[in-house]
Amino acid sequence: MRKALLALTTAAGLFASPATAQDKTVTLKISLWVPPAHPLVPATQAWAADIEKASGGTIKATVFPSEQLGKAFDHYDMARDGIADVTYVNPGYQPGRFPIIAAGQLPFTFTDGKKGTLAINEWYRKYAKTEMKDTKLCFVFIHDPGALHGRKKIVAPADLAGMKVRPAQSTIGEMVKLLGGTNVQASAPESRDALERGVADEITFPWGSIFLFGIDKVTKYHMDVPLYTTVFTYNINPAAYQAMSPAQQKVMDDHCTPEWAAKVSDPWNDFEANGRTKMKALAGHEVYALGADELAQWKKAVEPLRASWVEGVKKAGGDADKIENELKAELAKYGAGF
Template sequence: MKLAPLLSITALAAVSLLGCSNQSDSSSDAASSQETTILRFSHFYPSTSDINEQIFEPWAKKIEADSNGRLKVEVYPSATISKVDTAYESAVKGTIDIGSQVQGYTSGRFPLSQIAELPGLSNSSTQTGCMLQTLYDNGTIASEYEDSHLLFMFATGPGTLHSTNKLIKTPEDMRGMRIRRPSAVAGDIIESMGASPVGLPANDIYTSLQRGVVDGLSFPWEAMATFKLDELTKYHTNMPFYSSALMVTMNKDKYEGLPEDLKQVIDDNSGMTLSKKVGAMWDKTYSVQLQAARDKGDEVIDILDPLNDPDWKGPLEKGTQKYLDDVNALGLDADGVYEKAKAASIACKV
């Protein structure tokens, strides 16, 4: 007779325990959904550079704000957690979560992307960055980034020529000089003019100029003050010699492992908007640094349309064709990409 009440009490206890268990699981799921995912972002620019202070740091804060604190981007400048020329591969392997790198720092890794660097295609950071992002978005160069999740493309302003001991007025003046090259594209052009191209990461240029390892460099105006190279160079050939392509990319598994709403946060802070934001910043800095060189008494010569200049046209076209021929020889459609780059150049003209 006493067995039924006992069974009822046991059943009620079980139901109560089950209810507590379900509440505990729900609380655990809720807590889990609010956990913060840390994303380590490595780039090679100094912490005090414009791009770090005006682009990368604000971008990291916006990611955190838009995700309500569920994503936190830790920014590591000056190549402190990945080497200057391995940030892309480090992001691919997951050594870092996000990396920014110049494509030209890994020779032969992004041959189609670097077609956008060729002379005559662009005269601003905004235009080159827009070209690169367009060529990625329409699939022309996307295959070169399939092992990562690309966030956005951007580019320097036109790379010009700077030297320590003489003004370069014609290609003949470069003969015998040792000129720092940022990429294979610029290297081919420098070599076509009789100079010796020397490959150096941006962080190593200052000491190389100091020690006479190089006589000059090909570098955009906005980066001259960033790396303090304006302290050592006195002669400048203000000419759109080349452009440098750059990217910010993310580890693919890290991105794919995020919940859909956090992927959306990343997506909403990627692409053309970021590319143009960098371009606007650097195009403004370009003018400031050029004027600063004039104001301190440096010698500056302007060659603003070198492909129509009788001295520069031939060597620049020769260097361009050599690069296209080399890429075609890899079995890639360099000529086709070049035509698409020219179309993007027109569409992106500022």
């Protein structure tokens, strides 16, 4: 009789998830600042659906795109303060606040968004514990390398002098100032308006998003070089995470991996890469490459940005050489470096 009861109990355990047996239902608010048509939105919805399935239905989530819960610039603090439970963060929107991760924003660092996403996840995770200590890092990713787009053909670094440029992130903003241009601060959703009204002359942007945000309507020239990428993170409100059961926390941890970073961001990387092909075939636009000498000029011109990054890391108490060498090792491991 005891054996039969034990067998019955064991069999029941095979079918009962720990999350369904005892856990309260958790409802997460996931905040994105891109529009519904952006590839991140359906990819994030699929991620949330898999979390719900893996939790036995006890972790449910709603995705809020288009800055419904707050402005793009505020998304890190929104995760910290619990305005949203999971947020999509561009660390480069807040210059100097996250000096270590800014290494991924230096020009001519990445050539491939997919490989780069795997590399930067491996590299940054341990540093996020201190640099982003107000939140729980879920994962990191980058987009396919972006370029310079505008109304004037910019070939040499000196051509940026006097130009009003909307930078994609803070390091590119430093580059603009270094080369004699003026920065125009605008989030991605605000960028077309800035160009249309003449507030900005040029913009650094990934290729597919040029079309998504309507920037193709207000630009003509497009530099065909992997100038930069932008680093993004998904951050979790610590209180929301701590309120979960151990089983639910494990579900979240299992969905905050480099593999899931790739699943969420790969469709976006494909979208951006396809935008470059689309732009080349578009009438009224010029996509131009840089020659070897011109590229050498750009690389030399942006060298002070690395020194600035080193100084920022040192001020924060970090070992810049060690941190940089670790990133280079991951880039080499995944074949993602320029």
